[in-house]
Amino acid sequence: MTATLPPADPILTLDAVVSGYGKTTILNGTTFSVPRGSITTVIGPNGAGKSTVFKTIFGLLPAREGRIAFDGRDVTNWTPRKLLEAGICYVPQGRNIFPELSVFHNIEFGTIAAGRGVTDMPARIEAALDRFPVLRRKRDQQASTLSGGEQKQLEIVRGLLLDPKLVLIDEPSIGLSPKMVEETFGILLELRAKGVSILMIEQNARSALQMSDYGLVLELGQTRMFDTAGQILNDPRVGQLFLGGSLETAA
Secondary structure (H helix, E strand, O other), X not given: OEEOOOOOXXXXXXXXXXXXXXXXXXXXXXXXXXXXXXXXXXXXXOOOOHHHHHHHHOOOOOXXXXXXXXXXXXXXXXXXXXXXXXXXXXXXXXXXXXXXXXXXXXXXXXHHHXXXXXXXXXXXHHHHHHHOHHHHHOOOOEHHHOOHHHHHHHHHHHHHOOOOOEEEEEOOOOOOOHHHHHHHHHHHHHHHHOOOEEEEEOOOHHHXXXXXXXXXXXXXXXXXXXXXXXXXXXXXXXXXXXXXXXXXXXX
């Protein structure tokens, strides 16, 4: 494993986290930190534990061992609701909308997670629709009529209503046209410019690393590499890993 020094001010840190499904262990002591205000892309072969990492961070799977810290607090095994309130937004892979409801009603459902303490939610909704004009134009249409890229934007909007500090986004480009991929990545860059930290899993590793600050390589549930995105992108061992090899045996 190669790595840069851990960031002085990480927004998220996993320390020797063990997790999995039933009796099956997927994460085997996963350790890494996410620099604050950055886009960090997680890559690795199928079965490396990428989605499992996100589900464990977000409290959808229990951490059997280890510690997860967010913004200076131990949040290990917090509930998703509590993590949302703390400032973590999770946009999972696939489509997670209510297809028979209108676009606007889908957004309104996203406000439920904010709880009753948020008094400026109508203003937040309007600001979100300003950022995604296609959703404003189609606010009264059924969500099922949106294109794949528009549905992904709808999911992102719902998460942003909570004004998150960290966005976990799993495979944002899957099933999207090249144009919609470009628009989605542009949204993530805009969020980073506003100080939001982003941890992303992306099948299109090259494109994701080209717009990221850092890269993280998982293999067999462990962190094999963590470095600047450029270093990860140009490391020949990463290509070997995706071709069925191993970082430990690659020259």
